[in-house]
Amino acid sequence: MDAITMNLLKEVADLDALPTGAYNLRANGKGAGRNTTANIDIVTKEDKPGIDIIIKPGTKKESVHIPVIISETGLKDLVYNDFYIGEDADVVIIAGCGIHNCGGSLSQHDGIHTFHVGKNAKLRYVEKHYGEGDGLGKQVMNPTTVVYLEEGAVMEMETTQIAGIDDTIRTTKGEIKAGGSLVVKEKIMTTGDQKAITNFEVDLNGEGSAANLISRSVAKDHSRQEFNSDIRGNAPCAGHSECDAIIMDQGWVGASPKLTAAHIDAALIHEAAIGKIAGEQLDKLMTLGLSREEAEEQIINGFLS
Amino acid sequence: MLEIKHLSYKVEDGSEILQDINLTIQERFVAITGPNGGGKSTLAKLIAGLYEPTEGQILFDGNDITHMSITERARLGISYAFQQPVRLKGLKVSDMLRLAAGKEKKNVDYCGYLSEVGLCAKDYINREINASLSGGELKRIEIAMALARSTQLTIFDEPEAGIDLWSFQNLIHVFEKMYEETRGSIMIISHQERILNIADRIIVLKDGHLAQSGSRDEVLPELLGTTKEACDILLGKMGGTK
Ligand SMILES: Nc1ncnc2c1ncn2[C@@H]1O[C@H](COP(=O)(O)OP(=O)(O)OP(=O)(O)O)[C@@H](O)[C@H]1O
Ligand SMILES: [Mg+2]
Numbered sequence: 001m002d003a004i005t006m007n008l009l010k011e012v013a014d015l016d017a018l019p020t021g022a023y024n025l026r027a028n029g030k031g032a033g034r035n036t037t038a039n040i041d042i043v044t045k046e047d048k049p050g051i052d053i054i055i056k057p058g059t060k061k062e063s064v065h066i067p068v069i070i071s072e073t074g075l076k077d078l079v080y081n082d083f084y085i086g087e088d089a090d091v092v093i094i095a096g097c098g099i100h101n102c103g104g105s106l107s108q109h110d111g112i113h114t115f116h117v118g119k120n121a122k123l124r125y126v127e128k129h130y131g132e133g134d135g136l137g138k139q140v141m142n143p144t145t146v147v148y149l150e151e152g153a154v155m156e157m158e159t160t161q162i163a164g165i166d167d168t169i170r171t172t173k174g175e176i177k178a179g180g181s182l183v184v185k186e187k188i189m190t191t192g193d194q195k196a197i198t199n200f201e202v203d204l205n206g207e208g209s210a211a212n213l214i215s216r217s218v219a220k221d222h223s224r225q226e227f228n229s230d231i232r233g234n235a236p237c238a239g240h241s242e243c244d245a246i247i248m249d250q251g252w253v254g255a256s257p258k259l260t261a262a263h264i265d266a267a268l269i270h271e272a273a274i275g276k277i278a279g280e281q282l283d284k285l286m287t288l289g290l291s292r293e294e295a296e297e298q299i300i301n302g303f304l305s
Numbered sequence: 306m307l308e309i310k311h312l313s314y315k316v317e318d319g320s321e322i323l324q325d326i327n328l329t330i331q332e333r334f335v336a337i338t339g340p341n342g343g344g345k346s347t348l349a350k351l352i353a354g355l356y357e358p359t360e361g362q363i364l365f366d367g368n369d370i371t372h373m374s375i376t377e378r379a380r381l382g383i384s385y386a387f388q389q390p391v392r393l394k395g396l397k398v399s400d401m402l403r404l405a406a407g408k409e410k411k412n413v414d415y416c417g418y419l420s421e422v423g424l425c426a427k428d429y430i431n432r433e434i435n436a437s438l439s440g441g442e443l444k445r446i447e448i449a450m451a452l453a454r455s456t457q458l459t460i461f462d463e464p465e466a467g468i469d470l471w472s473f474q475n476l477i478h479v480f481e482k483m484y485e486e487t488r489g490s491i492m493i494i495s496h497q498e499r500i501l502n503i504a505d506r507i508i509v510l511k512d513g514h515l516a517q518s519g520s521r522d523e524v525l526p527e528l529l530g531t532t533k534e535a536c537d538i539l540l541g542k543m544g545g546t547k
Contacts, residue, residue: 244394283355284391286375287384288405288454298404302395 004071004100011130012096013067023065024051029077032069040064040091050080050112053093057086057118064093068111073103073137078110087118087150094126097141099164101133108140115146117153117180125157131164138166145172149180151206156183161196162304163189171199178206178235186215187304190223190251200229204237204266213241218300219251230258233266243272246303248296306331307352307458307490312361314347322347323513326361330492333484336504337494338528343510345494346388349460353385354378365458382457382489386464390447393434398446401434405453418449421479440467448479457489465497473499501525 005027009015018025018033022040025033029049036042039059043052053064070077085091101107117123131139141161149155161168174182182202190196202211211231219225231239245253257270277299285295312326323344337345350356352363354375363371370378393401399415406413416426422445432438434446444467451459465476480491480503493500501507507524509517517524 278391280391281393283375284387284393285404287353287355287379288401288450289376289379289407290404291376292374298396298400299393302393302397302400305395 005069008069008071008098008100008130008132009067011132012069012098012128013065013094015065015067019063019065021063021065022053023067024053025065025067025069026077026079027069028072028075029070037062045080045082048080049078050082052082052084054084055086055089055091057088057121059086059089059091062091064091066093066095068095068097068109069100070098070107070109071100071102073101073107074105076106076108076110079112081111081113083113083115085115085117085121085123085153088120089118090122092124092126096126096128096130097143098129099131099133099139099141101131101137101139103137105137106140107133107137108142110142110144112144113146115148115155117147117149117155119150120152121150121154123153123155125155127157127159129159129161129165129168131166133164139164140167141165142169142171144170147172147174147176147182149174149176149182149209151177152179153177154181156185158185158187160187161189162187163191165194165196166192167195169197169199172201174202174211176202176204176206176209176211176237179208180206181210182212184211184213186213186217188215188217188225189220189300189304190218190225191220192223193221194223196224197226198228200227200241201232202230202239203232203234204239205234207236209235210238211240215241215243215245216304217243217245217253218248218304219245219253220248222250222252224252225254227253227255227257227272229256229270230260231268231270232260232262233268234262236263236265237267239266239268241270243270243274244303245274246277246300247274248276306364306366308362308364309352310362310364312348312351312358312363314344314351314356315359321513323351323358323510326510326515328508328515328518330490330506332490332505334480334504335490335492335506335508336501337492337508337510338496338501339510339516342512344513345510346462348510349385349462349492349494352378352458352460353383355385379456384451384454384456384459386447386451386459386461388462388466388494390443391434392436392438392443396434397430398432398434399430401446401450402453405450407454413453418452419446421452421475421482422446422449423475424449444468448476452479452483455483455486457487458492459483459487459489460492460494462494463496464493465495465500477503498529501528 259268307330309328314323
């Protein structure tokens with residue numbers, strides 16, 4: 001692996017070397033390494049780009065890494081990854097996409113990830129998006145995540161985009177059966193002229209199903225962010241979404257939360273707060289000897305931690 | 306040493322919150338008291354740089370700090386423990402103590418600072434400074450931060466408020482320890498007679514004026530005397546915090 005690939009791997013997957021356990025590394029639109037285990041199989045799709053990741057029922061304490069690296073300028077990459085998590089499994093999947101764009105053309109990665117999480121299975125899914133580049137070419141990523149949770153399945157998804165992505169539309173859709181629970185934690189920071197749009201749609205279809213969406217974002221400079229969510233309660237269920245945003249400079253944040261209740265026992269709540277960093281927070285840190293800039297940095301790092 | 310000359314603070318609507326305050330402070334423990342709304346916190350904020358005075362001058366160890374930023378004053382050695390501590394989502398108790406102790410300090414004695422204020426370090430060190438902390442816990446952490454800073458001048462704005470079960474003796478011990486370490490001045494804004502009792506000097510602010518200033522022996526008997534006014538000053542607030 002070259003230095004650029006290593007650095008991108010470090011950023012998106014916190015890896016210093018190829019991971020242990022199951023993994024699939026995709027670099028510049030092609031497979032660049034794969035490992036499977038007794039319980040986890042990874043199969044290349046034949047009809048379109050992408051892979052199927054199949055985890056046997058009852059698999060415990062295993063992880064799958066599926067980093068995607070783009071370092072050629074002007075590359076447009078589209079993949080379909082399907083995940084089949086067997087009943088009662090308890091696993092972690094770490095996905096990440098890093099773009100290093102030194103050229104003058106647009107580099108783009110669009111991933112469509114579909115999760116089929118079996119009965120009573122537990123999945124933690126961590127996704128990190130990172131872009132870097134010294135050229136004028138834009139970095140674009142449009143991740144789509146589709147989640148099907150069977151009875152009693154639990155999925156926690158953490159998604160982070162802290163730097164370098166010029167344009168992003170992230171879409172997450174979920175259908176949740178009885179006793180299933182989906183938690184999504186999203187952290188976004190945009191700078192410069194970046195644009196980020198989040199679309200979140202979930203159908204709570206079974207008794208006792210639950211969804212919790214927590215979004216924390218910071219919009220700096222002239223960047224723009226849009227947050228759209230629709231939680232639909234079609235059964236006795238609990239839905240909660242929370243959108244907390246800090247705007248700085250000429251940043252712009254729009255939040256359009258929607259709740260739809262189609263059952264009398266659907267309990268749906270949305271909270272949203274958008275504003276600049278509170279003056280008293282800056283004052284407090286400055287009384288500890290921090291400059292205004294250092295204080296802002298600490299507050300933002302804490303907020304997005 | 307802190308010198309305050311002809312200090313006034315007016316707000317936009319024209320009302321004068323503080324008028325022509327003159328003070329020189331070099332004692333170890335200075336207590337500032339007076340009725341609610343008298344201007345105590347405003348004076349503290351003017352000294353720490355949260356507000357800028359409309360008139361007058363503030364000198365700290367001979368430096369004119371009147372127009373310095375909060376940061377510059379903090380770096381010169383002024384600390385201010387807020388009356389109402391600020392909550393900071395995502396920042397932990399350990400982060401705040403580390404920031405308070407400063408970059409130069411390598412091994413921050415988190416446990417030491419927290420146990421000084423009666424908190425068990427292992428229960429609090431990783432807690433976020435958010436709405437989950439109780440008012441009294443926040444207040445203690447605010448004091449622990451001042452301890453970690455340990456500067457030439459520390460202003461505590463009603464440190465005892467909201468702290469119920471913690472023995473008063475411990476709070477006095479915190480002040481004494483801080484004095485041992487800094488040999489600086491400790492200004493305590495308080496309505497508590499027990500705090501006024503340890504002060505070398507007592508200052509009374511009332512309606513934005515310096516109503517009284519002198520040694521404990523001069524001021525305290527008068528404050529505790531039979532005049533109705535003195536009773537209001539002390540008991541008015543004490544009743545509220547019981
Ligand atoms: N920005 C402002 N605009 C208008 N009035 C203000 C402003 N800031 C302070 N005041 C007023 O100035 C007065 C002094 O306030 P300050 O907070 O200094 O009182 P204090 O002596 O600390 O009172 P307490 O014992 O209740 O803490 C109060 O009447 C307050 O309402
Ligand atoms: Mg006050």
